[in-house]
Amino acid sequence: MSTSVQTTGTPQSLQQLVNGITARLAQLAKDPPDLLAYLRVHAESIVGAFQPVGFVYEMRNGTVFQRVLQVNIDSLGLKVFPEQEDAFRRAVLRVADHRKPILLTNSQGGGSQALAVEDSPAPDELPIFNRTPFEQHFVPIPLGNACAGVLHIWFTPAPPQVAQTRSLLLRQICADAEIYLKARQARDHSAEVTRLSTHVRLLEELTGDIDLESVSWNMVNFAREAVNCERACLFIASDYDRPVNEATPLGGGIYDFVLQACSGLKKPNPRSEQAMTLQRVAQKLTEMSLAKAAAAAALPPPAAVNGTGAAPLAKPDREPTPAAPTVAPPGSNRPRPQIVLMIRDPAKTATRAAEINDYFDLMPMNWATVIPLFDRNDRVCGILLFEGIKVEEKLANAMKPMLELGVAAGRTLGTALYCSQHRSMRVARSVVAARQRYVNTPAKRKFLRMGVPLLLLAAALACPFPYRIKGDANIVAVNQNALPALVNARLLDVVVREGETVKQGQALAHFDTQDLRLQLAANEQEQQRSLLESDAALAAGNETQMQMFRLKADQAGATMQKLRSDLEHAVLRAPFDGIVLGAQTLSTRRGEVLRMGETALHVVDPKGWQVKTGLREKDLIFLDERLKQTGPIPAVLRLAADPAQKYELELTSANQLAYGLNTAEGEYEFTAVLPFTMSVDNPTFLKSGFTGRVTFAVGRRPVAYLLFKDFIQYITVRFF
Numbered sequence: 001m002s003t004s005v006q007t008t009g010t011p012q013s014l015q016q017l018v019n020g021i022t023a024r025l026a027q028l029a030k031d032p033p034d035l036l037a038y039l040r041v042h043a044e045s046i047v048g049a050f051q052p053v054g055f056v057y058e059m060r061n062g063t064v065f066q067r068v069l070q071v072n073i074d075s076l077g078l079k080v081f082p083e084q085e086d087a088f089r090r091a092v093l094r095v096a097d098h099r100k101p102i103l104l105t106n107s108q109g110g111g112s113q114a115l116a117v118e119d120s121p122a123p124d125e126l127p128i129f130n131r132t133p134f135e136q137h138f139v140p141i142p143l144g145n146a147c148a149g150v151l152h153i154w155f156t157p158a159p160p161q162v163a164q165t166r167s168l169l170l171r172q173i174c175a176d177a178e179i180y181l182k183a184r185q186a187r188d189h190s191a192e193v194t195r196l197s198t199h200v201r202l203l204e205e206l207t208g209d210i211d212l213e214s215v216s217w218n219m220v221n222f223a224r225e226a227v228n229c230e231r232a233c234l235f236i237a238s239d240y241d242r243p244v245n246e247a248t249p250l251g252g253g254i255y256d257f258v259l260q261a262c263s264g265l266k267k268p269n270p271r272s273e274q275a276m277t278l279q280r281v282a283q284k285l286t287e288m289s290l291a292k293a294a295a296a297a298a299l300p301p302p303a304a305v306n307g308t309g310a311a312p313l314a315k316p317d318r319e320p321t322p323a324a325p326t327v328a329p330p331g332s333n334r335p336r337p338q339i340v341l342m343i344r345d346p347a348k349t350a351t352r353a354a355e356i357n358d359y360f361d362l363m364p365m366n367w368a369t370v371i372p373l374f375d376r377n378d379r380v381c382g383i384l385l386f387e388g389i390k391v392e393e394k395l396a397n398a399m400k401p402m403l404e405l406g407v408a409a410g411r412t413l414g415t416a417l418y419c420s421q422h423r424s425m426r427v428a429r430s431v432v433a434a435r436q437r438y439v440n441t442p443a444k445r446k447f448l449r450m451g452v453p454l455l456l457l458a459a460a461l462a463c464p465f466p467y468r469i470k471g472d473a474n475i476v477a478v479n480q481n482a483l484p485a486l487v488n489a490r491l492l493d494v495v496v497r498e499g500e501t502v503k504q505g506q507a508l509a510h511f512d513t514q515d516l517r518l519q520l521a522a523n524e525q526e527q528q529r530s531l532l533e534s535d536a537a538l539a540a541g542n543e544t545q546m547q548m549f550r551l552k553a554d555q556a557g558a559t560m561q562k563l564r565s566d567l568e569h570a571v572l573r574a575p576f577d578g579i580v581l582g583a584q585t586l587s588t589r590r591g592e593v594l595r596m597g598e599t600a601l602h603v604v605d606p607k608g609w610q611v612k613t614g615l616r617e618k619d620l621i622f623l624d625e626r627l628k629q630t631g632p633i634p635a636v637l638r639l640a641a642d643p644a645q646k647y648e649l650e651l652t653s654a655n656q657l658a659y660g661l662n663t664a665e666g667e668y669e670f671t672a673v674l675p676f677t678m679s680v681d682n683p684t685f686l687k688s689g690f691t692g693r694v695t696f697a698v699g700r701r702p703v704a705y706l707l708f709k710d711f712i713q714y715i716t717v718r719f720f
Contacts, residue, residue, distance in 0.1 A: 014165070014169065017049055017169075018169055018172055018173065021045040021046075021049065021173055021176070022172075022173070022176050024041070024045060025041070025042060025045065025173075025176045025177065025179070025180065026176065026179060028041060028180060029179040029180040029183050030183075032180055032183045032184050035059070035068065035184070036068065036069065038177075038180050039057050039068060039069045040069065042173075042177060043055065043057070043069060043071070045173065046151075046153070046170070046173060047071075049169075050153075050155070050166060050169075050170070051155075052153045052154060052155050053072060053075055053134055053154050053155055053156060054070075054071050054072030054073055054075050054076070054153070054154055055070070055071055055072075055151065055152065055153040055154070056069070056070040056071075056073055056151075056152040056153075057069040057070070057141075057149060057150075057151055057152075058092050058149055058150045058151075058152060059141075059148065059149035060096065060146075060147065060148055060149055065092055065093075065096070065149070065150065068149075075134070075154075076088075076132050076134070076154070077132065081131070084129075084130075084131055084132065087126075087128050087129050087130070088128075088136070088138075088152065090126065090128055091104070091128045091136075091138045091152075092138060092150045092152065094128070094138075095138045095139070095140050095147070095150050096140065096147040096150055097147075099140045099142060099147050100140070101137065101138060101139045101140065101167050101170070101171050102128070102136075102137075102138040103135070103136070103137055103138075103163060103164070103167050104128065104129070104130035104135070104136040104137075104138075105130065105135055105136075105157065105163070106130055106131070106132060106133055106134065106135070106157060132154070133157070134154040134155060134156065134157065135154060135155045135156070135157045135158060135163055136152070136153075136154045137151075137152070137153045137154065137155070137166065137167055137170055138150055138151075138152055139151040139153070139167070139170045139171050139174045140171075140174065141174045141177050141178070141181075142174075142175055142177075142178050143178055143181045143182070144178075144182075148177075148178075148181050151170065151174050153170065209412065209416070210415055210416050210419045211416065212236075212260070212416040212417065212419070212420040213261075215409075215412055215413055215416045216234050216236070216260045216261035216413075216416075217261055219234055219261070219384065219405070219409050219413070220232045220233065220234050220261045220262060220263040220384070221263050223263070223371075223384050223386065223402065223405070224263035224386075226402065227386055227388075227395075227399060227402065229386050229387060229388040230365065230387055230388050230389055231262060231263055231365075231386075231387045231388075232262070232263040232384060232385065232386050232387070233259060233261070233262045233263075233278055233282070233384070233385040233387070234259075234260045234261045234262075234382060234383070234384055234385075235257040235258060235259055235260060235278075235279060235282050235283070235382060235383040235385065236257065236258060236260040236381065236382045236413065236417060237255035237256070237257060237380075237381050237382065237417060238255065238256045238257065238258045239255055239256055239421075240255060240381060240414075240417040240418065240421050255380070255381075257279055257282065257283055257382075257383055258270055258279065259275045259278060259279055260382075273362070274362065274363075277355075277358055277359055277362050277363070278359070278363075278385060280355040280358070280359075281355045281356055281358070281359040281368065281385070282370050282383045282385040283355075283383065284353055284355040284356065285340055285342065285356075285368070285369065285370040285383075285385075286370050286372050286380065286383050288340050288353075289337045289338055289339065289340045289370060289372060290337055290372065290380075292338055292340065337371070337372050337403065337406060339369055339371070339399050339402075339403070340369060340370070341367060341368075341369045341395070341399070342356055342359075342367060342368050342369065343366065343367045343391060344360050344365075344366045344367065363387065364389070365387040365388060365389060366388065366389050366390070366391055367387070367388050367391050367395070368385065368386065368387050368388075369385075369386050369399060370383050370384060370385050370386070371383070371384040371386070371399075371402050371403065371405055371406055372406055372410075373405065373406055373409055373410030373413050373414075374406055374407055374410040374411075374414075375410055375411060375413070375414025375415075375417075376411050376414060377414075379414075381410060381413055381414040381417055382410065382413045382414075382417075384402075384405065386399070386402075460703060461702060461703045461704035461707070462702050462703070462704065463702065463703055464700040464701065464702060464703075465700060465701065465702070465703050465706060466697065466699075466700055467697075467698050467699055467700060467701040467705075467706060468695050468696060468697055468698065469615070469619045469622065469623065469695070469696040469698060470693060470694065470695050470696075471613040471614050471615045471616075471619070471672070471693070471694055472613070472614050472691070472692075472693060472694075473611050473612065473613045473614070473637060473691065473692045473693060473694040474611070474612045474690060474691055474692075475609055475610075475611060475612075475639070475676065475690030475691075475692070476609070476610055476611075476612050476690070477604035477605055477606070477608065477609055477610075478605070478608035478609060478610050478675075479576075479578075479604065479605035479607075479608055480578075480581075480602060480603065480604040480605065481575050481576070481578075481602070481603050481604075482599045482601075482602050483508070483572050483575075483599070483600050483601045483602070483603060484596075484597050484598060484599050484600060485511070485594035485595065485596060485597065485598050485599075485600050486566070486569035486596060486597075487511055487516070487566045487569050487570055487596065488593060488594075488595070488596050489511035489512050489513065489515075489516070489566075489570055489593065489594070490511065490512040490592065490593050491509065491510075491511055491512075491586075491589055491590055491592055491593075491594055492510045492511060492512050492590065493509065493510045493590065494508070494509045494586050494590070495507055495508060495509065495510070496508050496509075496580045496601075497580070498580055498581060499579060499580065499581070500579070500580050501577075501578070501579055502574040502577070502578060502579070502580055502603065503574060503577050504574055504575065504576045504577050505573050505574060506573060506574045507571050507572070507573055508572040508573060508574060508580065508601055508603075509571070509572040509586070509600060509601065510570065510571055510572075511570040511571070511594075512570075513566075513567050513570045516563050516566050516567050516570065517567070519559075519563050520560055520563040520564065520567070523556045523557075523559045523560045523563065524556075524560060526552070526553075526556040527553050527556035527557055527560065530549045530550070530552040530553035530556060531549070531550075531553045533545075533549040534546050534549035534550045534553060537549060572600060572601060574603055575603060576603070576605060577605070578603045578604050578605045578606060579603070579604055579606050580601060580602070580603055581602040581603070581604055586600055586601060609676045610673055610674060610675050610676050611637055611649060611673070611674045611675075611676045611692075611694060612671055612672075612673050613671060613672045613673075613674065613694040614669065614670070614671055615670045615671065615672055616670065617659075617668075617670050618713060619670075620657055620659065620670040620672070622698070623651065623657060623672065623696065623698070624654055624657055626698050627651065627653070627654055628654075630699075632650050632651060632652045633650070633651040633696050633697070633698060634648065634649070634650055634696075634697050635648075635649040635650060635651060635674060635694050635695060635696045635697070636648060636649065636694070636695045636697075637649050637674075637676070637692055637693070637694050638692050638693055638695075639690070639691070639692040640691045640692050640693075641690075641692075647676065649674040649675075649676060649694065650674065651672060651674060651696065656672055656673050656674060657670075657671075657672050658670075658671050658672075658673065659671070672694075674694070
């Protein structure tokens with residue numbers, strides 16, 4: 001029907017259009033097809049008359065609504081606008097509650113909502129809005145005093161009069177569906193919606209699944225739930241990986257079928273008598289179904305029943321009526337299977353096959369039927385066997401939709417069989433299974449999150465790393481002399497500077513000697529006077545007076561000798577050829593009286609130097625033990641004045657290790673003294689400082705030892 005609703009349509013033409021749709025839908029209600037087939041015809045009528053942008057049939061299933069049929073729903077952009085989808089959901093619920101249509105134009109969606117859905121205390125009470133560029137119609141599908149569903153349909157915006165006309169006509173067409181729903185009864189309608197929902201879930205589960213166990217389990221449980229039978233069994237081709245003769249007719253003779261899965265929790269042993277009986281009857285029923293389908297295909301195809309194209313089912317234990325294509329698409333070589341329903345009937349035992357008689361003798365079931373499953377090459381790769389005790393009147397109608405599994409589930413089963421039976425795929429699957437078994441498990445994932453990092457940390461801590469002992473160093477001369485002040489005298493002059501090269505005996509500083517010279521002159525006079533008086537007393541014969549004056553003369557001579565020595569020490573002279581290193585503040589103390597013994601200057605011999613390194617007590621002990629075990633220990637010196645240059649040193653003897661009390665600081669010092677040679681041609685460099693850092697290379701130790709040795713030693717000393 002190509003005529004569409006136009007703005008200029010007359011009431012008579014519009015009524016004729018609606019009457020035509022009503023007549024077509026009423027014809028379907030006389031012999032009602034399944035719900036999906038009816039909704040397709042219903043949708044085709046609406047699309048031919050109204051040309052919408054898209055539509056959705058929301059059918060009630062209990063207390064919720066499910067999408068049964070939809071076209072072009074992506075045009076609404078609901079994936080990027082979930083608030084709009086929730087508003088449409090509220091519109092569906094409101095239409096279902098009040099059984100009145102709702103028309104939303106895009107002008108109603110201009111304002112922003114005060115509350116988001118997740119923030120609202122009553123989300124269902126939020127206003128309904130439409131921010132899409134389409135004209136939205138929500139039309140109820142009535143069923144008595146309730147609402148069986150809602151048609152959500154949208155159009156390109158039209159004038160208000162046209163929109164109202166569309167709404168009225170759509171409401172009348174949706175009301176015609178009530179005749180079909182009453183013919184199907186509410187119970188059948190609800191079961192049909194449930195079946196469609198279950199079928200969709202099955203297809204979602206099977207999509208991309210190549211695990212045979214998972215595919216089999218989903219198929220048998222869906223089949224049992226959809227038909228509401230006592231048991232559903234799946235048989236698969238045991239030799240599916242071998243090539244087959246394409247000229248061989250399709251049927252159970254191509255492959256040997258084995259029991260793969262049963263619905264429920266208990267599965268018969270594949271080698272038991274029960275399993276073998278099930279296998280034989282399933283294979284026999286499949287051969288009968290395909291053979292009758294081939295015979296029916298040779299006859300001229302009858303017209304479609306009620307315009308739906310659905311094939312009538314074969315009556316129990318009778319030849320099926322030739323049917324129009326139900327599973328195979330046009331041009332396909334796949335047989336069009338028909339359901340062969342076998343019912344327990346003692347009167348027909350003589351005319352039945354032995355496999356069927358054996359089945360009814362052994363199994364406590366009253367009916368059985370099969371659905372062949374076709375792979376992508378139109379070969380039967382599996383068989384679904386349905387069994388039941390209660391024979392219902394509409395059992396055949398319940399089995400008809402299961403023919404859809406012959407293709408959808410059959411292709412998935414064929415892929416799973418190929419992956420499970422082909423050699424290369426088995427190897428690949430075994431690798432994947434091993435990975436899932438040893439990696440993709442909760443325990444293994446926990447191990448990967450915690451165990452592997454701990455192992456890597458342990459490996460890193462156990463990794464050997466160069467162990468070095470470091471200490472602050474000072475450069476000192478092997479031969480150095482500290483020149484103290486030997487007289488209590490005022491400092492007159494310092495004739496040298498720090499770093500100046502001096503010769504042996506060269507004057508370095510002068511002290512004031514005027515008082516010493518005066519004292520020396522006074523003592524010389526005292527000595528002369530005492531000697532004269534001593535001679536006079538000897539001449540007078542006074543022995544006592546003579547001894548007394550001689551003693552005074554000796555005392556004056558001793559004092560003169562000390563004063564002459566002080567005069568010599570009043571000039572500081574270089575004890576050897578060397579370099580003056582201090583004191584740096586001596587030149588600023590001119591005029592001060594230095595205390596006797598106070599160091600005035602340092603003179604060093606530049607021909608020999610050594611490095612004095614400060615160490616910790618435990619490092620000193622470690623170096624001593626290392627010397628005993630491995631011999632000389634190499635070291636490297638870097639001077640603060642020239643950090644880019646490094647100097648090679650060596651610790652060769654335990655005598656180079658020393659410890660003692662530092663009287664100036666009142667602490668024990670642990671040192672290592674290493675010989676060092678370097679050029680001193682540049683005195684400026686010497687004045688820059690002789691401090692640095694020495695590093696001893698003592699081999700390799702684990703990283704854990706380097707990080708925690710101090711802590712372990714502390715614990716050992718503290719508690720053990």
